[in-house]
Amino acid sequence: MREEMIKSILADLNSSSTDIEASAIISTDGLTIAALLPGNVDEDRVGAMSAAMLSLGDRTAIELSRGQLEQVLVKGDNGYILMTHVGDEAVLTVMAKSSAKLGLIFLDVKRAIGEITDIL
Amino acid sequence: MREEMIKSILADLNSSSTDIEASAIISTDGLTIAALLPGNVDEDRVGAMSAAMLSLGDRTAIELSRGQLEQVLVKGDNGYILMTHVGDEAVLTVMAKSSAKLGLIFLDVKRAIGEITDIL
Numbered sequence: 001m002r003e004e005m006i007k008s009i010l011a012d013l014n015s016s017s018t019d020i021e022a023s024a025i026i027s028t029d030g031l032t033i034a035a036l037l038p039g040n041v042d043e044d045r046v047g048a049m050s051a052a053m054l055s056l057g058d059r060t061a062i063e064l065s066r067g068q069l070e071q072v073l074v075k076g077d078n079g080y081i082l083m084t085h086v087g088d089e090a091v092l093t094v095m096a097k098s099s100a101k102l103g104l105i106f107l108d109v110k111r112a113i114g115e116i117t118d119i120l
Numbered sequence: 121m122r123e124e125m126i127k128s129i130l131a132d133l134n135s136s137s138t139d140i141e142a143s144a145i146i147s148t149d150g151l152t153i154a155a156l157l158p159g160n161v162d163e164d165r166v167g168a169m170s171a172a173m174l175s176l177g178d179r180t181a182i183e184l185s186r187g188q189l190e191q192v193l194v195k196g197d198n199g200y201i202l203m204t205h206v207g208d209e210a211v212l213t214v215m216a217k218s219s220a221k222l223g224l225i226f227l228d229v230k231r232a233i234g235e236i237t238d239i240l
Contacts (some may be wrong), residue, residue, distance in 0.1 A: 041184070049180045056176055057194050060169045060201060064161070064215060067198025074177050078187025081180060095184060103223075 005119050006034040013112045019100035021079070021107070025116060026050050026091045033090060033120075041095070050083050050093040057083075073102075080105075087114050088119060125239050126154035133232045139220035140228070141199070145236060146170050146211045153210060153240075161215070169202050170213040177203075193222075199227070206233050212239060 010023045014036055024035035024043070032043050057072040059077030079111040080096045082105060092113055096105055130143045134156055144155035144163070150171030152163050155210040177192040200216045202225060212233055216225055 045183050049183050052176060053180055056172060060173055060194050061196035061198075062167050063165050064201055064214070065198065066194065066196030066201055067218075069194065069196050071193075073191075073193040074180050074186065074189065075191040075193075076181035076186030076189050078181075078185065081184055081186055095186070097146040097185075115238075 002119055003034045006116055007036060009112050009115050009119075010034060010036040013094070013108055016108045017096075017100065017104060019097045020105065022046070022095040023098060023112075024050075024093050025086065025120075026031060028054065028089055028091060046093055046095075049081075050091050053081075053086070054083055054091050062106060082106075082109060084109055084113060086116055086120060090116075094118065122197060123154045126236055127156060128237045129232050129239075130156040133214070133228055134239055136228045137216075137220065137224060139217045140214055140225065141217060142166070142215040143232075144170075144213050145206065145240075146213055148174065148209055148211060166213055166215075169201075173201075174203055174205070174211050202216050202226075202229060204229055204233060206236055207240060210236075212236065 013023050014020050022037040025033040026047045030047040032047050035043050053072050058069045061069040072083045081100045082094045084092045084093050133143050134140050142157040145153040146167045150167040152167050152215050155163050173192050175229045178189045180190040186189045202214045205210045206212050
């Protein structure tokens with residue numbers, strides 16, 4: 001039930017821009033809570049890499065006096081991965097094309113997180 | 121000599137915005153090439169965390185089909201760390217306040233990298 005509610009928010013997020021290719025809510029230990037991924041994207045791989053990046057990001061933010069970690073953005077020449085904390089227990093991971101307008105994606109992600117926080 | 125030339129580019133970068141607090145050029149194995157850091161920021165710590173984030177970012181970009189890694193951004197509630205590849209051998213790490221305008225910092229970083237690439 002909660003999974004379906006979260007999936008419906010992820011569906012809204014994915015359809016908010018054609019540049020968003022995939023999104024997933026993952027527990028901070030790397031397990032999928034809900035995901036809307038294209039067939040060629042492995043769920044476990046997204047979970048594992050998101051949890052690893054967030055964990056190292058947490059430590060980097062603390063070591064370099066940036067406070068509590070909110071977000072990690074990875075930019076490759078073939079697109080973006082944006083990982084955002086949802087409370088203390090979960091992460092929203094979004095994969096977007098390189099043509100994506102980052103400002104718009106930050107906005108859409110913020111809105112989705114507000115809605116997911118109410119459910120989790 | 122090259123260190124001084126790079127330091128002068130970093131000085132321009134740091135002075136381009138009052139929101140940029142520190143910048144450094146680091147080898148991909150985490151050793152400082154040139155740095156302009158405030159006294160309370162440890163050079164070795166910046167080097168170690170930048171190299172670790174870039175290395176995991178490289179792997180994340182490949183595993184999730186985002187291509188060759190260009191940049192990793194860490195956002196904490198107390199500011200940003202932006203790590204950008206400079207060729208294959210080095211990383212430009214910039215630390216900025218949470219009030220920073222990201223678009224402006226991306227631009228200034230891009231310009232600095234163009235100049236540093238010519239020197240390295």
